[in-house]
Amino acid sequence: MRSSSSTSLAQARSLGSVRLGSSPLLFQGSAQALSLLDMAVEHLMVLRDFKGGLESCEKGLDSLSSLPEHEDTTSSFRCGEVKAALCIIGIQALAELNEWRRVLAWVLQYYGTPEKIPAKIMQMCILLYTKVDEPGMILEAGGDWLRTSVNQSLPGYGAVAELYLLHILVPLGWLHEAQVLAGSYTTFTEEQRQVALEIIERKKNASSPQSLSQGQGIQQRMHIRPFSQRLTAIMRLLQRCLLMVRKGIHFLPYQKVLLAGILLYILLVRVDPAIPSAFPWISDLFQMFRQMWEAMFAPYYRVSVAC
Known part of the structure; x- marks a missing residue:
């Protein structure tokens, strides 16, 4: 998660140089959110104060939530970018604080449902829960996000689908769902589809009864090998004891x-x-x-x- 902190910092700086909205109230709330975003980045990158960075992100997100609805597309897009940047910094802060279990719930506090989460944040959540070996925690939310028709037209939909297939469905053994997703002509290119299908096929072969019996045989050999090693060690120890007794007998005054x-x-x-x-x-x-x-x-x- 630390590797993407510099990218988030660059995003925050670029957003800070743009004025959001034309309404005075909207501009004031956006300026406050940008100031808190800059403060959160400073806490995370410079001071290494992860708790302070998380608090700054939450204040900035609360200030954006209190803004009135606006019909200006440009203003809505820019506010959405600031909100996503605050969530990205907050996710990184939670990961640094080893509170990764509440990342998804924390994000849903500000987006409501998984379908409304931006693609880049969904990618971060998938990678995070994959890294901590808990892919099941994002299984349902990721599936809901991919099934939403609005998200299927987003530029980042293919990246989310690829991560979800390779890091969530296949490791959890949801091979039928992975095959259905890989067969979607609107999601993957032909090359990506072939690679995904090969991975699914290898996973099926690995979970076949023959492979399982081979794995059990390997485990049995692994159990037998330590027993034979212990038996050999005991025999060597017994041999040494007999040699010592034999040498001691030679010293008896016959x-x-x-x-x-x-x-x-x-x-x-x-x-x-x-x-x-x-x-x-x-x-x-x-x-x-x-x-x-x-x-x-x-x-x-x-x-x-x-x-």
Whole structure:
């Protein structure tokens, strides 16, 4: 929205150099609106005071609304230009204040119905709601504007229809309505129509069941890939833990353990044969170890098998 601020400034300066209307009351009200327009541009561009710029726009629009009806075509056109310039600056101020949700309602306060909104303001609204990814908020108003016969003769009708088709109807999936609008011979040139129909066809193919199944397959692969990555990481961590345990086992004092076992065997079994009778559980444990040793390491003909 900031990129169009310089254009609005140029419009305001050019309007400020023209006297609006011949009636003293009309001239006074128009001069006040032009002064407020210049003030709003200064707040927006120079001071970066967006709230002050919005207030100046609202005061200027209120002053134009209080003017009496006039039949002078030139005066009506120039007042309409000043009103549109004030609305453009106000839209930019609302966007800078992050109050874009109330842009359409704010514009309708001064134009009444969507059909009366100027083409350039309707273009700004479509682009704004497209930029914030809320095309549905301008869907109904844009459709009403395009269906109005008076607007179909305006120079900016084709630009509004193109933006509405590409940025509102197609993203929202209103493909039949987009195809009907693209087929209008009074709206688009032949080249624009072909481009619009190609975009609609690609959108249809993208939303077909085959494309959806392919998309689901891609999503499933995307879900499986993180699981396999996590499993690989866990296996690597387990491998590292086993390597650490293996290295730790190598440092155990095997010789000392074996020597302690031999000494214990000599003290309890070989030194005093009476000890096994005094401690039956030691004799039983010794017999069990002996049977295990013979079963595991003795020749096959010495192994006793219990039936």
